[in-house]
Amino acid sequence: MDTLIGLWDTFGRDWPYLATLIEILVKIVLIVAPIMLLVAYYTYAERKVIGYMQLRLGPNRVGPKGWLQPIADAVKLMFKEVILPTGANKFLFLLAPLITLAPALAAWAVFPFDEELVLADVNAGLLYILALTSVGVYGVIIAGWASNSKYALLGAMRSAAQIVAYEIAMGFALVGVLVAAGSLNLGDIVRAQAGGIFSWFWLPLLPLFVIYFISGVAETNRAPFDVAEGESEIVAGFHVEYSGMAFAVFFLGEYANMILISALAALMFMGGWLSPFHGWPILGPLFEWVPGIVWLFLKTAIFAFLYLWFRATFPRYRYDQIMRLGWKVFIPITIVWILVVGLAVVYELPWWFD
Amino acid sequence: MSFERIVFFAFAAILIYAATMVITRRNPVHAVLFLVLAFFASSGIWMLAEAEFLAIALVLVYVGAVMVLFLFVVMMLDIDLATIRAGFMRYLPIGLIVAVAMAALMIMVVGPTNFGLEQIAAPERLGADASNTEALAMTLFTVFLYPFEIAAVLLLVAIIAAIGLTLRQRPETKYQDTGKQVRVRKGPDRVRVVSMPAEKKLELK
Numbered sequence: 001m002d003t004l005i006g007l008w009d010t011f012g013r014d015w016p017y018l019a020t021l022i023e024i025l026v027k028i029v030l031i032v033a034p035i036m037l038l039v040a041y042y043t044y045a046e047r048k049v050i051g052y053m054q055l056r057l058g059p060n061r062v063g064p065k066g067w068l069q070p071i072a073d074a075v076k077l078m079f080k081e082v083i084l085p086t087g088a089n090k091f092l093f094l095l096a097p098l099i100t101l102a103p104a105l106a107a108w109a110v111f112p113f114d115e116e117l118v119l120a121d122v123n124a125g126l127l128y129i130l131a132l133t134s135v136g137v138y139g140v141i142i143a144g145w146a147s148n149s150k151y152a153l154l155g156a157m158r159s160a161a162q163i164v165a166y167e168i169a170m171g172f173a174l175v176g177v178l179v180a181a182g183s184l185n186l187g188d189i190v191r192a193q194a195g196g197i198f199s200w201f202w203l204p205l206l207p208l209f210v211i212y213f214i215s216g217v218a219e220t221n222r223a224p225f226d227v228a229e230g231e232s233e234i235v236a237g238f239h240v241e242y243s244g245m246a247f248a249v250f251f252l253g254e255y256a257n258m259i260l261i262s263a264l265a266a267l268m269f270m271g272g273w274l275s276p277f278h279g280w281p282i283l284g285p286l287f288e289w290v291p292g293i294v295w296l297f298l299k300t301a302i303f304a305f306l307y308l309w310f311r312a313t314f315p316r317y318r319y320d321q322i323m324r325l326g327w328k329v330f331i332p333i334t335i336v337w338i339l340v341v342g343l344a345v346v347y348e349l350p351w352w353f354d
Numbered sequence: 355m356s357f358e359r360i361v362f363f364a365f366a367a368i369l370i371y372a373a374t375m376v377i378t379r380r381n382p383v384h385a386v387l388f389l390v391l392a393f394f395a396s397s398g399i400w401m402l403a404e405a406e407f408l409a410i411a412l413v414l415v416y417v418g419a420v421m422v423l424f425l426f427v428v429m430m431l432d433i434d435l436a437t438i439r440a441g442f443m444r445y446l447p448i449g450l451i452v453a454v455a456m457a458a459l460m461i462m463v464v465g466p467t468n469f470g471l472e473q474i475a476a477p478e479r480l481g482a483d484a485s486n487t488e489a490l491a492m493t494l495f496t497v498f499l500y501p502f503e504i505a506a507v508l509l510l511v512a513i514i515a516a517i518g519l520t521l522r523q524r525p526e527t528k529y530q531d532t533g534k535q536v537r538v539r540k541g542p543d544r545v546r547v548v549s550m551p552a553e554k555k556l557e558l559k
Contacts, residue, residue, distance in 0.1 A: 017357070092387075123485045127410045134418025138390070141422065145383060145429050153429065160426045164419060184487055324532060 027119050031108050039255040040070035046308050053312040077251075080244035085148055088241065092146035097246050100139030100253030103132040104260050111263065112187040114273050114292045125186040126178055129264065130171060133219065136257060137163040140221070140228060140238045143250070147241040155237025158319065159221060159228035165326035166218040166225075172334035173212040176205050176341050177268045190272035196279050200271040204344070207337045209269040211330050213303065216261035218326070220254060222307055224314035225322060232316075262303035263296070270299045362402055369395035382428045386421060393417050404480055407487040 044059065044066070051058025059066035084090055110125035112118040122128055137160060144156020178184055180201055181192035193200045202209045218225040229237040239250050266272060273292030277283035317325070343349075372392035379385040393416050400409035467473075480486075494502055538544060 122406075124406050124410055124487050127407070127414065127487070131410045131414040131418060134414055137418070137422055138425075141425055141429070142387070145425075156429070157426065160422055164422055167418065320530075 024119075028109075031119060032105055035105065035108065035256060035259065036252070038259060039252055040074065042255050042259060042304060043073070043251070044070045045304075046311070049305070049308045050312045053309075074248070077248040078245055082244040082246045083241070085241045087148040089146040089148075092142050093241075094246060096139050096143035096146060097242070097249035097253065098139075099142060100136055101249050101256060103136045104253055104256035107132045107260055110186060111267070112190065112272065113296060115187075117293065118187060121187060122185070124184045126174060126184045126189070129186075130174060133257075133260070134167055136219075136253070137167075139250070139253065143242070144238040147238075149241050151234045151236075151240045152238050154234050155228045155230065155240075158230070159238060162221075162225065162227065162322055162326070163219055165323060166215040166330075169211055169326055169330035169334055170215040170219060172331065172338060173205075173208040173215065174268070176208040176334065176338050177201060179338065179341050179345055180205060182345070186267060186272075189268055190274065193271045193274060194278070195274075196284070197271070197276040200269065200274070202269040205269065205337070205341065207333050208341075209265075211334055212269065213261075213265050213306070215326075215330065216265065217307065217310060218322070220257045220261060220307075222254075222258065223311040224317050226316060227319055227322065230316070258307050259300065259304060262307070263300045265303045266296060266299035272296055272299075358402060362399065365395045365398040365402070369399065382431065383425065386424050386428050389424075390417055390421050393421070404484075405486055407490050 047069070048058040048066075059069040062068045062072045082094075084093060107129050109119045110122045110128050112121070140159040140163075141156045144152045144154075144159070147153075177189060181189040183189060183192065221228045227233075227237075229239070231237075234240075239247060242250060273296045275284070275287050275290060275292075275295055277287050369392055372388045372395060375388040376385045376392060379388060393412055397409040397412045397417075400406075400412065
């Protein structure tokens, strides 16, 4: 009874709490809904882009120029049966797709879309994002184990080893960013890059930038690092047994993760919401009117396009070569460059860190 | 009852439930997943105690890396419960003694006599802009620099020891030398030009 009265005291009598709760929920919907829409049309863009690269038209039957294709796909997947394999752990089997999707959406909470536009302006925003993206791997591993299937387990094993290896390289690349920016707050990281295109971090941190994006491709299990799926070797890897909506959630999670990695690359190395002509004599004032979120979107789109381009052009990596690239090439390079950046910051090297 | 208390008790209940499940579950994969849940719950409690850096680092390091490797190993084990439980009754008495001794020690150290608001006053709430990460780094890299570096060296020794223990040369296995592969030249190493004598000219009759 005391507890109930306490609950009433907290939520019922103090209306501000409820108002805050509703406000936060509305904000979450305002962030998540466009992202889900973006994910749907990202799949359409992928099929179109790869289609044109292979001299085909891609989807062009549903709606004008095939624009309604993602909606048709979504409806189809929703009405398909979700089959539970015999001997599968039902709870974990259905939980796994959600674990893949949830971190990819939750990470947007600390993401600054603009100078002001951010849901939670957290001090340790970069750490929060690192922690959340590292949780996503559980979806793949649990799916592989709970499916009670050999191919799924093989896919999960490959994925676990790969993601752990590339997460270290990615983490080190981000350590370089935080040393250069002197802050873990994502907004402050963008503010530290203030200026035109040549004062952003992609130039002084060029090796880290390249390693970050390649590690991001490996983390999301995308071509050429898609050995976890490896359709020519292990059928479809960790999600062989999934069908219908359970599969669709995996699919959403993968694309949401890709968009997140692209957006983070834009934020941390390409100046986020900053205009590329900021502070330039003629072009600077000419593009002053463009809102920051447009620049952010354009930069994110470039990286998102790179993902599709990679998939259309590169053959799949061999597994031992993936491991060698992660452990023996990327990690040493990042460590050396962190040292270089540290020295540059301490001795206030001109151009970027003075 | 304040909102904070409700959150604390919720996390504490989840933590205790998950920790109990870790040691009672038969299936080791389930046990590992419950351990992950326990880490999340304790991370939530640390977050309440305004230790954001530690809370996030717990998820990042333990959940994101260590437990993934745990799962990796446990999933590949072929578990035979009969052999595991074979010595259970034989080791039960000594196990019980150790367990009771541990519990008694823990109660003595972290029991109500040493902790609680009477012994140590609650720290004041920090402002919204207080950076836990910065405060931690400031103490860690100034006051506790030597212990920090000694710990780092110990970890390095452990890494080298682990690699040294598992590294073995197997002459029967064929390895690829990536350095050699990279150094292959386009002309002489890949293509061999063979000069063969021309065949005899065909004579038409």
